[in-house]
Amino acid sequence: MSKAHILVVDDEEDIRRLLREILEDEGYSVDEAQTAAEADAARRARRPDLVLLDIWMPDLDGVTLLRRWVDEGGLPFPVIMMSGHGTVETAVEATRLGAYDYLEKPLSMSKLLLTVERALEAERLQRENVGLRRRAAVVTEPVGRSLVMQRLREQIRRIAAHGSWVLFTGEPGSGKETWARYLHAHSPRRDGPFVEVGVAAIARENSAVELFGREEGGRIQYGRLEQANGGSLFLDEVADMDPETQARLASALEGGSFLRVGGAEPVTVDVRILAATHRDLAAEVRAGRFREDLFYQLHVVPVAVPPLREHPEDIPELLDFYVDHFVREEGLPFRRFSTAAQNRLRNHDWPGNIRELRNLVQRLLILGAGEEIGLEEVEAALGGEVQRPGAALPEGVTLEGPLREARERFERAYFVHQLRRAGGSVAELARRTGMERTHLYRKLRALGIDPRRGAGAED
Template sequence: MEEARLNILVVDDEPDICATLAEILEDEGYNVQTAGSAEAAEVLLRDQMVDLVLLDIWMPGEDGVSLLRRWAEAGLEQPVVMMSGHATIETAVQATKLGAYDFIEKPLSLDKTLLTVTHALESSRLQRENRDLRAQAGWVERPSGESPAIRQFREQLQRVAAVDSWALLLGEPGSGKEVAARYLHRQSRRAQGPFVDLRAAAIARPNVAIELFGNEDHGKLTRGRLEVAHGGTLFIDEIADMDLETQARLFSALQERRIIRVGGTTPVPVDVRVIAGSAQDLALAVQSGQFRSDLYYRLSALPLKVPPLSARSADIPALIEEFVRFYGARDGLAARHFAPETLDVLHHYPWPGNVRELQNLVERLLILAEGPEVSAEEVEGALGLDNRLVLVNSNFDGEDFGGTLKRARERFERAFLEYHLARNDWNIARTAEVVGLERTHLYRKLKNLSIALKGERHAGEDG
């Protein structure tokens, strides 16, 4: 895919100036639209996204300063460069106070005009990146770690970033789907464009369409996420929470590369790459009629499975270091050392909340600091674990401590393995990872201790 061309709107009542600027800017690789009046500019700005406005001050009807004032009151974020051959210093100062990026005098200097355009667009890009960074504060820049699972996942993301197809990130809640989506965006040719996220599960269903496509209501215009993401990437997390009507509208809009705002009638062109995230099995959702098959098949052309933290527990020390550095820089929290026995507790914990749970744990341990070192007991308490868990969950009583040491060890091993099997939903591979055994060794242990697997237990109960 070619990099998205930036859009510039030239507003001037002199056709020759509009034509000259359009020719010069198009030669520099920009898309250019022209308008001869404030009214025409309003229509163009309503119907499509622009990255920069070159606005003449003196025009018939509404002048440029008055138009800039209305745009400022409406919250226009695009940079505006004012142009005039008759303006006074006072007019230039007034325009600057209203938010104009710069002021250039007519007759226009080619070099100064191109330099001003370049600087205005770069300033706007940096401001957008700063907003994005503040919005994602607390997250790491890429899926971190050097475990085989995460290295393979990063390689997959890099390969997918090289193409411009839609992508689907599947993973448990908290596993890092948004981090993966941002990393994929930064590695792609759309990296200079915006990254916009939409958490479908956090928005009431009737409002999802407005959030996606925008809204026109009695002259008031609200741009949706698809329009804001023009030239960049839109990440839709938990896409299965969208209703079927919105799914159909999304598929149609992305196929045709244009949208119609809710309450509007004019098609608006959009150029967006969509990355969807889901913790649900979308294939099952399609079978049950809760997810559209056409949207699923388009998304699942590039499915990527985000590995859960329990499958890459070797990455826990690196993640802890990143979180400690982050909370030290952002909140001034003092760093604490995680002792080897503490890391061992974390390594064997199943992490049902994944990376998000680890991040929350580190923040809590730094805030409620009990000294420079984090002890294993402190972590067990924070995670709701202690030495009584196995006994409580296994219904031991005083008589269970009779007999030989070998018999007591078997009872403990049975209780220990049943506890971790239950915590990991009887998943053998994950349980083996958590308890530190080879899968074949774990199978042998289960057989020797007469522990039936989940399917065998249900079969026994049915019989």
């Protein structure tokens, strides 16, 4: 996997050749331009990760070219200016316009390589910080040591070593993006960009421009595909993509190139596609809402991300993680969850998965008081047991059948409900039900309820 792509713009052939040789020896890919016109053509053909730009050129000086690029909507890549006849005023103007640095000729190759490395690192950090600010919480690695999580980590690491495209499936809030980032971080593309596209958040009329970019009046807007070149593109909730953009994407993935909106020349990219959805894409294909060819392009390696209720043993660690996060990042007061509160949360169904747990922790830290978060406070935050609209009886309990069977169904629903409210604590359950613990254990066994395995678990 090559490092960054650098465009060298200089009217002196010897300097261009020398810079190309040195940069390629360092693992960079390099393109050359002698004039401002050639530089525009080169950046149109392929988005550079960095530009080395000379001040004096035959058709247009470098500062004017830099200003023109800035006027198009800001610099989409770092620019390092070079000159053998520059002035302090020129250097100040270039820096004011957004150039990362200004190097004087004759160039010190060691200084140039160090400046290039620092400029690329600064750009990477800025891109990551922008992405992280959009995210609710910074999770560099999936949290949890359960067998389910260990197996998924091993699976992701095996997949990461190869270049295959991956489709993550799972319920909303289960952590599909976190696993996609984890895969990217363990892949050969780890030094390349990880670019996220929230498909559902893109307006239909802007989706093609967002993904593929635009050319208009000589100006270039780079889309997410080009921004992810050399790295990974994460398409979140890909099932929400409109049909026209689906067709464009299928064509781009098939041929490895695409046209920007309004463009005439094909653009080639090298990107690993990671997609995610909470829907059944095969069913969407059968219903005619998703293209079959795009489905098979994305569905190379499927990865199912389990819901939180399938690994509740990770909940204490998740609670600690998010408490530490909100204390550190938002300055909220530290509070710890009592054992009864943790047990109650382990027995919650978590329809919103990890996102629901995160929001619950944040709410309890903001609104609560005291060092410990107790069972009653957790119950209040959960809003109690949610009843089905119009339901007068617990789920699974009916007025049909023999009295003995109806009574057994009711008792089982009653004890499961009370055990959940007790946070899995038999002592608390005995207090709530007014039963002696020995008799209570016999009753639970008779009803097939094992409190050690969670409320509602059968022997």
